[in-house]
Amino acid sequence: MAGSVISLVIGRTVDLLHKKSVFLKDVGRQVERLGNDLEWMRCFLEDAEQRQDENARIRNWVSEIRAAAYDAEDIIEIFASKIESIKDKGFVTRLACYPRRIVSLDKIGKEIESLQTRLNDIAASREKYGIKNLGEGMSAHGEELQRIRRSSPFSEDKDIVGFEELTKSLVAELLKEDKNRRVVSIVGMGGAGKTTLAKKVYNHADVRARFNCRAWVCLSLSYDHKEMLRSIIKQLNTVDNKLLEMLEKMEEQDLERRLYQDLQDKCYLLVLDDVWKEEAWDCLARAFPDVNTSSRLLLTSRNRGVPLHADALSKPHVLKTLGQEDSWQLFLRKALGHGDDAGCPSDMEEVGREIAKRCDGLPLAITVMGGLLLTKKKLKSEWEKVLNNFSTYLSRSQRGVSATLELSYADLPPNLKLCFLYLGLFPEDSEISVRKLIHMWVAEGIMQKRDAENLEETAAYDVEQLFSRNMVQVVEMTTDERIKSCRVHDLLRELAIRKANDEKIFHTDEIRDDEISAKSRYLAVHILPWDKNYVGCSIPPVRSLLFFNIHGYRENISLSFKSFRKLRILDLEKVMMAYLPKEIGEIRLLRYLGLRRTWITRLPHSVGCLRYLQTLDIRTNSVYFPVIVSNFIWKLESLRHLYARDVRSNVPLKIEGLRNLRTLSGIHFDDIMHNNMITLMSLQKLGIWVDDRSEIDKLCMHLSEVGSLKALGLYRNPGRGWPQSLAGLSKLHHLTELKLSGVSLRTLPPDFPPNLSRLSLKFTRLxxxxxxxxxxxxxxxxxxxxxxxxxxxxxxxxxxxxxxxxxxxxxxxxxxxxxxxxxxxxxxxxxxxxxxxxxxxxxxxxxxxxxxxx
Incomplete structure (x- = not known):
């Protein structure tokens, strides 16, 4: 993980030190020193981040700090959870636990002391690694990335595939009869061909004929504003020594004034290639006159927000990745060099198509791999060698596919870097539920520092930001135009994995305990070896454990929970499990427990010990059997989301007092009526099972004062009829969303909630x-x-x-x-x-x- 991400982790740990100070007062001096040392370390991380790509020792130094920060967070939270559990007990029990508290304080004191020694060693090694201080300019690696990305309108690529319609559309928009200065934009992920397309449009005969005053400038991620202004002025004037000397002496405002004068009364076309930030546009736009001359600006960006900021009335042209056939045609042109007449030898076609497929429609990747194969012998064995070492060849390429994508990563703020790296845990080409992703990010604590009251909304905004920056692709949108599910381009996923592996964030396709780094914090299980059915003998202090695509495994998975006491996230979706061991209660820091599509029908009482748990998903495969829980839900004081198809208890289920609960589904009418729902101050979504005996009028009166409630689902209990009346729904003035589901409703209720905006009717058979x-x-x-x-x-x-x-x-x-x-x-x-x-x-x-x- 990059230094700026570790800086975020350190900040979170220092905040935690202050937050838990009431429990740590007896070791206060040690805690204060630990916090100060971590803050001091953070002062050197930016310089280290800029240089870690070119120096393995610096990268290791950053990794050591990350591990220390995570260990500090674990120590503090585990200790605080133990003290909090004692604090909630009665006086006699607390008195009996006092010796245990003393032992715990002594233990945490020793652990903090050990951490202090580690930090001292890390600090001592800083000068040895040549890490100085902040603000010392861009590293050689960073400058090389920038150099690779510089563009010009010349040397136009003739081997262009799939851009014909977009070219026509862009040219037509540039030539529109509109006297106002307009911005035409192309957006897409790094390597999608934005610059290539812009060159084609810029050099189009009709465009050249229309705009006799033209200039091209590439801004890239880090740019010099004065140099950009000088570059445009040079392209608009005859360049001689006098002009060059004058431009060098000019201040920023003088340069802007000179460019404005050069463009005054002209019908100009300016290409601003690779604009990353809105601020870059704002700085340059002052020098572009808008004086009814039909002038145009053609802007390319990876960030969808930039062109909308530049011209809210202009819809960006989104450059998508190539389809399978266009990818193949471009590959043939680049790999065989035959232009339109390219044909592939029959014995090499299968391998060639697989290489093109691995590029996942990204023109830059296809161009690089094709160019590489053009220099090799036209032998199947040579192409197979490239296919088998695809990632290695791509990352070594001088044309910089990895470097191009790495720039997108480098531009992300620290919290978005951590969010993006987390996506690398998901399998290739998987459709990722944004709701699930958001709950995991919240559980991981990525959002905690920014907006504790609206964690999910903050996380949803971050998903939108990753999409806006073309770091994720939308699979499905909701009707109110929010992202419901997404995927990560294969090459961006490889980037996330590579960056995560640099910092020992473990990602695997096949679990082998002896291969897992001792510093690993994130673990994704994609394949379990057939010779064992367990995970967790020599597992490091993992924070997230996720299982994917192992639902075909024939036996129950056995987890040694003693190895996972520092887990925040445990996702067992689709895992073949029939029961959850009672040892789950020992994972006191757990915040997310996903049991969706398992075969578990009963939760052990020890789940009630998970006082930090935020999300509990028990929508199991047992559709016709409810999940049985004992009366412990009310103990889960941090719970924000409880997802269930049908949850039942032998006694009325107590839920009142859960002030953080936002989602509650799969609960029964009688359980709702036994609770004071007003105490659920954050409840927004509620799903209830009803039957013919359920008194809906009383239910609605019971819920009418829950002002936060926005969405309600009423589900008919199988084997029973609907209640005689649903008239009470009109009392729910706060409700905006209603779902009625169940056989034989037959007739609609006479009244609905007055502010209803969303209605779903399912299996009602009206x-x-x-x-x-x-x-x-x-x-x-x-x-x-x-x-x-x-x-x-x-x-x-x-x-x-x-x-x-x-x-x-x-x-x-x-x-x-x-x-x-x-x-x-x-x-x-x-x-x-x-x-x-x-x-x-x-x-x-x-x-x-x-x-x-x-």
Missing amino acids: KDDPMPTLEKLGQLSFLKMECAYEGKQLFISRHGFHQLKFLELSRLYDLDEINVEKGALPRLRCLRIRKCLSLEKLPEELDPELVDKA
Whole structure:
């Protein structure tokens, strides 16, 4: 992990020292010294980060600090958790535990003393490694990365594939009859071909004819503002010694004034290639006159926010990675050098296609690998050698694929670096749930320092930032345009793994205890060897343990929890486990426990000892069997999210007093009614099982004063009918989202929550057309109906659904006609139709572009 990330960890540890000072007062002097030493170390990390890529000793120094900071955090939290558990007991018990407290204090004192010795040794080695201080300029490695990225409009690449339509679109936008100065932009991940495309457009005959005043400048990640201004002025004027001398003497404001004068009254085209930050645009834009001359700026960036900042009215042209066939054609041109007539020898095609596939549609990677193969003999064995050592060849390339992607990583702020590295734990090409990712980031403590009240919102913003910077790709968006799931480009994933491995963040495809570094903190199990079914004999102090794609393993997985006492995250999704050992309660620092799609049907009482637990996901494979828990949920004072399909207890389940709880699903009506719900001050989402005996009016009155509640799901208990009345829903004024799910609701409730904006009906099998009732919900923007209606026709009048933006009709098997009056659904953005097998046509009143039919 890079030095700036470790700086974040150190800051978090120092904050923890202050936060837990009440428990550490008896070892206060040692704790204060530890905090001071860690802060002192942080002062030298920026210089170390800039130089660790070129010096293995410096990289090791950074790694030692990281390990010390993590160990300090572990020691403090483990000790504090022990003291907190004693503090909650009765007086007699506390008195009996007093000797244990003394022993614990003595132990932590010795551990801090040992850490202090380590830090002293690390500090002593600083000068030996040549680490000086902050602000001493960019390292030679950093300067080399910048040099690689410099561009010019000349030496245009003739072997371009897949850019034809984008080129036409960009040229057309540059030539639009608009007197105002406009910004046309190209955005995409590093190596996607933004500069190549910009060159093609810049040199297009129609563009050259339109703009006789043109200039090209490459800003890159670190740039000199005065030098950029000088560069543009030189391209617009005849260069002689007099001009050069004058430009060298000019101050920044004088240069801006000179450039403004040069461009005044001109129809100019300026290309600003590789703009990273909004500030870079702001500095230069002052010198670009907007005087009704139809001037244009063509801007390329990896950050989607930059072009929108430059011109909010101009939609960026997103440069996506190449498809499989375009990738193959580009590969052939670069690897065989035959231009359009390139053809691959039949015995080498399979290997060649696999190399192209490994490039994952990134033009720069294809170009580099193709150029490498062009210099080698046209033999299958040579191509196989390159394929088998793909990552090594790519990282060694002089054209800098790794370097290009590394610049994107270098530009991330510390918290986003840590978020990005965490993505390297997930398998190649996996679809990553953003909700799950957010819960893990929160559990890891990445968000803690910035906004303790809105951790999930902060994490969701960070996902958006990674997307904006083209570090992740969107797989699925929600209807309100939030990222629901994402993936990481293969080469960016390799970058994350490489950076993480540099700092001993362990990532593996096959667990072997003897290969795991003693400093490893993150462990992803992708494959378990068939000769053993356990993990955890010589495991280091791991913070995150994640399992992927081992659901086919035939036996129960056995975990030695004694090896995992410092775990914050344990994700066992899809692992073949039928029970959870009671030793789970010994992992006192655990914040995330994922048991989704396991076969566990009962939680041991010891789970109640996990007082730091934030997320508990028990949506197991046992669909027809509830998960049985004893009455311990109320003890989980840090719990923020409890996900369950059906959770039950032998006694009414106590949940009141959980002030941090935001999500609660799979709980039964009777359990809700036995609790004072007002004490759940943060509760936003609630899913409840009801049956024919459930009194919905009383339930809604019970929930009406829970002001934070925004989303409610009512699920019919299998084998029982719906309650006779749902009229009480109108009392829930705070509610904006409602889901009704269960067989044979038959008729809609007479009233709905007055501020409802999202409604989902599932398995309700309504007999009458629901649209006349639903279209009167004035704020409804989202409506989903799945197996919800058994009629043949739906009628939507022009008087209703004034705010509806998204409508999904799924598995309405008898529906054969939708009637829509003219003027209805004025704000509709998407109509999604799934498995409505009898529906043969759509009404003419609907815009075909809005329809997503499958």
